Amino acid sequence: MRTFNFSAGPAVLPESVLQRAADEMLDWHGSGMSVMEMSHRGKEFIGIAKKAEADFRKLLAVPDNYRVLFLQGGAMAENALIPMNLLGDKTSADYVNTGEWSKKSIKEAGKYCKVNVAASAADRDFTYVPAQDTWQLDPQAAYVHVCTNETIGGVEYHWVPDTHGVPLVADMSSHILSRAVDVSKYGVIYGGAQKNIGPAGLTLVVVREDLLGRALPITPSAFNWKEQADNDSMLNTPPTYSIYIAGLVFEWLLEQGGIAEIEKRNIEKASLLYDYLDQSRFYSNPVAKTDRSRMNIPFRLADSALDEAFLQGAKEHNMVQLKGHRVVGGMRASIYNAMPIEGVRALVAYMKEFERTRG
Numbered sequence: 001m002r003t004f005n006f007s008a009g010p011a012v013l014p015e016s017v018l019q020r021a022a023d024e025m026l027d028w029h030g031s032g033m034s035v036m037e038m039s040h041r042g043k044e045f046i047g048i049a050k051k052a053e054a055d056f057r058k059l060l061a062v063p064d065n066y067r068v069l070f071l072q073g074g075a076m077a078e079n080a081l082i083p084m085n086l087l088g089d090k091t092s093a094d095y096v097n098t099g100e101w102s103k104k105s106i107k108e109a110g111k112y113c114k115v116n117v118a119a120s121a122a123d124r125d126f127t128y129v130p131a132q133d134t135w136q137l138d139p140q141a142a143y144v145h146v147c148t149n150e151t152i153g154g155v156e157y158h159w160v161p162d163t164h165g166v167p168l169v170a171d172m173s174s175h176i177l178s179r180a181v182d183v184s185k186y187g188v189i190y191g192g193a194q195k196n197i198g199p200a201g202l203t204l205v206v207v208r209e210d211l212l213g214r215a216l217p218i219t220p221s222a223f224n225w226k227e228q229a230d231n232d233s234m235l236n237t238p239p240t241y242s243i244y245i246a247g248l249v250f251e252w253l254l255e256q257g258g259i260a261e262i263e264k265r266n267i268e269k270a271s272l273l274y275d276y277l278d279q280s281r282f283y284s285n286p287v288a289k290t291d292r293s294r295m296n297i298p299f300r301l302a303d304s305a306l307d308e309a310f311l312q313g314a315k316e317h318n319m320v321q322l323k324g325h326r327v328v329g330g331m332r333a334s335i336y337n338a339m340p341i342e343g344v345r346a347l348v349a350y351m352k353e354f355e356r357t358r359g
């Protein structure tokens with residue numbers, strides 16, 4: 001039996017995708033081998049990678065003047081690779097600090113350039129997105145970096161910042177493909193795949209073409225976006241099996257009706273949980289209502305002495321990975337695209353029962 005897995009990442013994948021991967025494991029489409037065993041330069045795998053890119057472009061309506069790169073290293077590596085690839089002859093970048101992942105990006109970028117924290121939500125414990133009119137943007141900055149969904153704090157942008165022509169760079173690791181995005185408003189969108197796309201090991205970078213070619217000379221070739229773009233992400237061996245699974249997830253998303261449909265379901269799932277939290281006197285969520293994440297929903301019990309009992313009971317009800325991140329404590333339910341609404345219904349029903357019997 002499959003459990004309801006509320007992990008923040010690596011995270012739940014659609015069951016039908018896993019089933020198909022299992023069916024194709026030993027012999028992919030009559031090739032007599034597993035995708036894992038294929039040369040990345042053979043026509044079979046090149047076909048798989050091309051289809052994955054085409055489907056991703058269709059899902060997010062990526063404009064023609066953007067390149068989609070399939071890389072390795074995760075979003076953490078990109079924290080260093082973003083300044084390396086974008087600084088050109090500039091010396092500073094603007095960062096907006098909305099929580100734990102922003103802090104990591106800021107710290108890493110500081111090794112390569114001057115970082116200006118244009119706005120910070122530290123004053124209210126990272127429970128909101130600072131309004132655009134409070135941002136102190138520097139027109140000379142190489143780029144403006146935001147984390148559009150803070151996986152740990154559960155804070156999400158529901159609007160697109162206006163950076164007055166300076167390229168906007170967004171870490172979308174934990175909500176990419178969960179909602180419609182106007183890609184043309186961004187210079188770079190990036191994210192690790194293991195939250196909402198597929199298995200760990202794959203990193204997506206969507207970059208506007210005119211931003212390629214600004215890399216510092218020290219940038220490793222395997223992480224130089226222009227060199228990778230010129231080689232269709234095959235300058236070195238890409239994470240082939242992760243690309244294949246991501247491609248199956250993209251096909252699944254298209255079958256579901258694409259991003260418009262999945263966004264509708266995500267709103268419905270998140271509302272179910274938030275509506276319950278808001279009427280409860282036992283559970284609470286600290287995030288400003290306008291800035292709440294649809295993907296990662298942290299919540300607390302009125303009495304943290306009950307946390308362990310809550311988690312144990314959840315496990316007995318077939319629900320796992322609800323423990324909050326150690327930095328914020330409490331609980332967190334990550335409800336990515338592949339989490340069925342039945343999982344959220346089961347969670348709310350369990351929470352009600354726990355509140356009634358223990359609250």
Ligand SMILES: *Cc1c(COP(=O)(O)O)cnc(C)c1O
Binds near residue numbers: 075151172173
């Ligand atoms: C998980 C996560 C990261 C780190 O990703 P890695 O693949 O572990 O490097 C960075 N940013 C956000 C928003 C994340 O959720």
